[in-house]
Amino acid sequence: MASGMQLSPQGPFAFSRPVGWNELLKPYGVSIASNMVYDLASNAQVGLPAQFGQVLVSYPLWLRAISTRASPVNADLPGVLLPWASQIDTTHAQPGTMTPLLVTSRAGGxxxxxxxxxxxxxFSRDSLRPRIVALAVSPSGTPPQQRGRIVVVGxxxxxxxxxxxxSPxxxxxxxxxxxxxxxxxxxIAIRSKNRASAPLVFTSIIKRSAVKYGNTIGVPLLLIALGIARLWRRHQITRRVYRPLASAAAGTA
Known part of the structure; x- marks a missing residue:
C-alpha cells in the first residue's frame, strides 16, 4: 500500500515522488504511478466552512472506489473509500495473473x-476513463519460479x-x-456479510447533479407548493357565506 504523491505540510498541495515499493513489484509486472487519481462521479463528501455552518461538497480526490467483485477479497464488497490514491500500472503484467479489485468510474482522471x-x-475533464487503484496478483509458473500472492493498493x-x-x-x-x-x-465469506450499503454511482455528471439539486431544491419547493395550496384552500373556505341549516331546510320546502 503506497501512494505516488507526497502531501505537502505547508499547503493544499501534493508532489510526485518515486515509489520505493515498485522495485519489489517489478517481478510481478505492476507498479504504482507517481500521480493522484480523482473521480468526478464516485467520490466522498467533505464539509467546507460556510456562513451558516458547513456545506457538504463532493471531493473527487477521495474516491468511492468501485469493487469489481472479481476476487474473494472483494466479492461481497460494493466499494472502498480511497483518499489521495494513485493509479496502478499493469502494462508489464503477465496475462491471466492480475485481477483488478478496485477501480474508478468512467469519470476517473x-x-x-x-x-x-x-x-x-x-478538475480537468480531459482523458476521463476507468482507472485501476487496487489489484491482486496471483502466482504464475511452477516452483521454484512461482511467486507468492500480492495485493497492491494505490x-x-x-x-x-x-x-x-x-468506512467499515x-x-x-x-x-x-x-x-x-x-x-x-x-x-472471507463470513466476514463480508457485515458490509456497508452500496454507494450510488451515476452514469453521468448530469444525472448526479439532477439528483443532488432535486433533493436539495426540488423537495423544499414541493413542500412550499403544497403549503401554498393548503392555504389557498383554507382561504377559499373562509370566503363562503354562512347559511344556517334551518334556512336551508325552509328554502327547500
Missing part, C-alpha cells in the same frame, strides 16, 4: 507532477484509523486481503 488538493478546486491512508472509522468496508477489505494472501479464504 489523474493529476501528474503537482496536485492542488483543495476540495473547492476545479494508497496507504485508507487503512488508517482516521478513514477506517467511518475498508477494514473488511484489509482483513479479506490478509486471509486471501494467507490462502485462508473460508473466513
Amino acid at each position: 489523474a493529476q501528474e507532477t503537482t496536485a492542488f488538493i483543495s476540495p473547492d478546486r476545479q 494508497t496507504a491512508d485508507f487503512a488508517s484509523d482516521r478513514y477506517a472509522r467511518n 468496508e475498508n477494514v473488511v477489505f484489509v482483513q479479506n486481503a490478509i486471509d486471501w494472501l494467507a490462502q485462508d479464504e473460508a473466513l
Whole structure:
C-alpha cells in the first residue's frame, strides 16, 4: 500500500515522488504511478466552512472506489473509500495473473507532477476513463519460479484509523486481503456479510447533479407548493357565506 504523491505540510498541495515499493513489484509486472487519481462521479463528501455552518461538497480526490467483485477479497464488497490514491500500472503484467479489485468510474482522471488538493478546486475533464487503484496478483509458473500472492493498493491512508472509522468496508477489505494472501479464504465469506450499503454511482455528471439539486431544491419547493395550496384552500373556505341549516331546510320546502 503506497501512494505516488507526497502531501505537502505547508499547503493544499501534493508532489510526485518515486515509489520505493515498485522495485519489489517489478517481478510481478505492476507498479504504482507517481500521480493522484480523482473521480468526478464516485467520490466522498467533505464539509467546507460556510456562513451558516458547513456545506457538504463532493471531493473527487477521495474516491468511492468501485469493487469489481472479481476476487474473494472483494466479492461481497460494493466499494472502498480511497483518499489521495494513485493509479496502478499493469502494462508489464503477465496475462491471466492480475485481477483488478478496485477501480474508478468512467469519470476517473489523474493529476501528474503537482496536485492542488483543495476540495473547492476545479478538475480537468480531459482523458476521463476507468482507472485501476487496487489489484491482486496471483502466482504464475511452477516452483521454484512461482511467486507468492500480492495485493497492491494505490494508497496507504485508507487503512488508517482516521478513514477506517467511518468506512467499515475498508477494514473488511484489509482483513479479506490478509486471509486471501494467507490462502485462508473460508473466513472471507463470513466476514463480508457485515458490509456497508452500496454507494450510488451515476452514469453521468448530469444525472448526479439532477439528483443532488432535486433533493436539495426540488423537495423544499414541493413542500412550499403544497403549503401554498393548503392555504389557498383554507382561504377559499373562509370566503363562503354562512347559511344556517334551518334556512336551508325552509328554502327547500
